[in-house]
Every structure is written in structure tokens, then in C-alpha cells.
Amino acid sequence: MSLSEDVRRFPYWYHRIELSEGVFTPGWAPINPGAYQIPKDLTGKRVLDVGAWDGYWTFEALKRGARQVVAIDDFSDHLGSLDESDRQAWATFDFCRSALGYDAARCDRREMSVYEVSETQMGRFDVVFFFGTLYHLRHPLLALDRLAAVTDELICVETAILDDYSVYRGGLGKGYSGSEVVMEFYPRDEYGSNDTNWWVPNLNCLMRMVFAAGFPHATGWKLTDSPKVLPECRGFAQGRRQPVPPADSTTH
Template sequence: MSLRDDVNRFPFWYHRIELPGGVVTPGSAPVDAAAYKVPADLSGKRVLDVGAWDGYWSFEALKRGASQVVAIDDFSDRLGLLKEGDRRAWATFDFCRDALGYDATRCQRTEMSVYDVSEKQLGRFDVVFFFGTLYHLRHPLLALERLAAVTDDLLCIETAILDDYSVYRGGLGKGYGGSEVVMEFYVGKEYGDNDTNWWVPNLNCLTRMTVAAGFPYVTGWKLKNHPTQLPDCRGFSQGRRRPEPTAASQSH
């Protein structure tokens, strides 16, 4: 059986991952990997990937030179549409890890809630990826504080945002894109027909939350300036403990 046949045995893929031999898993995420602005060089960095799912960003960190990646997930999100058995825990992650040739020491994974992240459990990290997860949490600021407690340098966040879409204002084109600092709460399936979506901030709120978690140097941006569909209404925040080194400072 070919690698492509093996890929097709899984009922669902979230990530689009390039495997050897030109095989690509049939996922839809990330929509635009370049928009995440993950540093191109992660040489020697220890990276935590929160909500890793199939592992796209775990493997991407290793491709960029990370010395070790720890992936965590609690498998609680089924996108509002998957059946109970469609998310097969770490099966797709392990499949891709083996196909890409990464060993389980350099590329670790463990089932864990973000609220349980601690230095005692996992150690410390230079870089933390927190992608596609914040809006699934009942306590988003608590999660950011848990991650801040183990992050030495850079926290990268990607999440749904309200700048161009608001459930309560009337949908697409009716968000909070100005100076407001806003977060909406959903008790059911109001956002994206998914009952695991709890809170969505606008970008201004997201960057302020990053500062509040302990990262004074923050940049934020949108996936697309003029989104035409809900999946494109996404935002990013990068929080640093120290100012990002400039080209001039790196040359000395």
C-alpha cells in the first residue's frame, strides 16, 4: 500500500501537510501559512505547539531548525461537524511524524489541556505556538497566563477575530474594526455553528490580552484586510519578552 493510500485511510484531516514523494494530506489549514509570520530560523529553539491537531506547525518548527518540539492537544474540538471517531487522537500526528522521519524524543506529544501547562510538567520554551485554540476556551486569559509562565521569548497567537464579523451585529462586514476593545461570548453554536467556540476578541483586544499576559512588545495583524468569508476573519498577535533584535544589533 502506498503512502497516499495510507493517508486516505484516515476519515478526516485538518492540516495540509507535505509528506515525502509529493504526497500532501487533504486538510484545509493553514489558510495562509506565510501570514502567521513564524520566524524562518528557529535553530536551537525549544517550541511548544498548543492544539497541535495533525501537527503542521510542530513539523514546520522542526524544519526551521528547532531543537525540540512538544505538541499538546486535548482533542475537544470537532469543528461542530465531526463524528466521535473522526478525530483519532494522535493517529494522524504519529503517522506524519513517522513519514517525515522525526523521532519521538525530538518531536514529543502529549494529551493535555492548556490549563495544565506548567514548567514542572513540560519545562520551559523559547517559542510557543497558540494557533486556532484561544476561541475554543472558556477561560482564554487564564490560558495565556499559563503559557506565559513557560515562555522565555516569543508567544505566537492565531485566532478568530471580530474586526470584520460579529454574530450580534449582523455577520460579515459588521464587526469591530475600530478602536473598540471587544470580545464576544457564545453559549451555543452562534459562531461558526460550533458549540466549542466560546469567546472571540477583536484584534485590539487580542493584542491587549497578550500584553496583560506578560509580553510588553506586541505586534498584531489580520489574515486578510477585506475578508469575504468567515474562515478568513482571523488575526495574529506576537508577544515578546524583549524587543525583537534589529539587523544592526545582530551584526555586532
């Protein structure tokens, strides 16, 4: 059986991952990976990937030289529409890890909640990826505090944001794009018809949450300048312990 045929055995792919030349998993995320501005060079860094799903960012960190990546997920998000059987725990991640030739020591993965992250359990990390997860949490600032407690250099956070979309103000084009510091709460499935979506901040709020978690140098930006559909209403924040040196050339 070919690699392409093996890929088709899985009922659902979230990430689009290149496994070999011309062979990709048929996922749709991330929508615009270049906009994340992840450091090009992660040589020697220990990285934590929270909410790893199929592992796109885990494998990307390894491609950029990370000495080890630990991926965690609790498989609680079903996008509001997937059957339980569609999320096959670590099956897709393990398949990609094997296809890409990474061993379990350098490319570790653990089933656990972000609230369980601790230095005692996992040690410390230079860089933390926290993508597509914050809005699924009932206690988002607590999660940021847990991650901050194990992060030495940089945290990168990607999430849904309110700047161009608000459930309670009328939808697309009715968000909070000014100086407001706002977060909306969804007790049912108000956001994206997904009952695991709990909180969404605007970008201003997101940066201040990262700052409050213990990163004095916090910046943020929208991933899509003028989103046309809800999945494009995403923002990104970076929190650093130290300011970026003036001659820094590690982002793109």
C-alpha cells in the first residue's frame, strides 16, 4: 500500500502535513502558517506543542532544529460536528511521526490537559506553542498561567479573536477592533455551533492576557487582515521573557 493510500485510511484530518514530496494529508489547517511568524531557527530548543492534533506544528518545530518536542492533547474538541470515532487519539500523529522518521524520544506525545502541565511532570521548555486551544477552555487565563510556569523564553498563542466577529453584536464585521479589552463567553454552542468553544478575546485582550501570565514583552497581530468567513477571524500573540534584540532575524 502506498503512503497516499495509507493517508486515506483515516476518517478525518485536521492538519495539512507534507509527508513526502507531493504527498500531503488532506487537512485544512493551519490556514496561513507564514502569518504565525514562528522563529525560523529553533536549533537546540525544547518545545511544548499544546493541542497538537495531527502534529503539524510539532513536526515543523523539529524541521526547524528543535532538540525535542513534547506534544499534548486531550482530544476533547470535535469541531462541533465530528463523531467520536473520527478523532482516533494519537493515530494520525503517530502515522505522521513514523512517515517523517522521528523517534519517540525526540518527538514525544502525551494525552493530558493543559491544566495538568507542570515542571514536575514535564520539565521546562524554551518555547511553547499554544495554538487553536485557548477558546476551547473554560479557564483560559489559568491555562496561560500553567504554561508560563514552564516557559523560559517564548510563548506563541493562536486563537479565535473578536476583532472582526462578535456573536452578540451581529456576526462578521461587527467585532471589537478598537481599544476595547473584551472577551465573550459562550455557555452553549453560540460560537461556530461548537459547544466546546467557551471564550473568545479580542486581540487587545489576548495580548494583555499573555502579559498578565508573566510575559512582559507581548505583541500581537491578526492572521488575516480582512477576514471574509468566521474561520479566518484569528489572532496571534507572542510573549517573551526578554525583548527581541534589535538585530534579530529569526522570524519571517
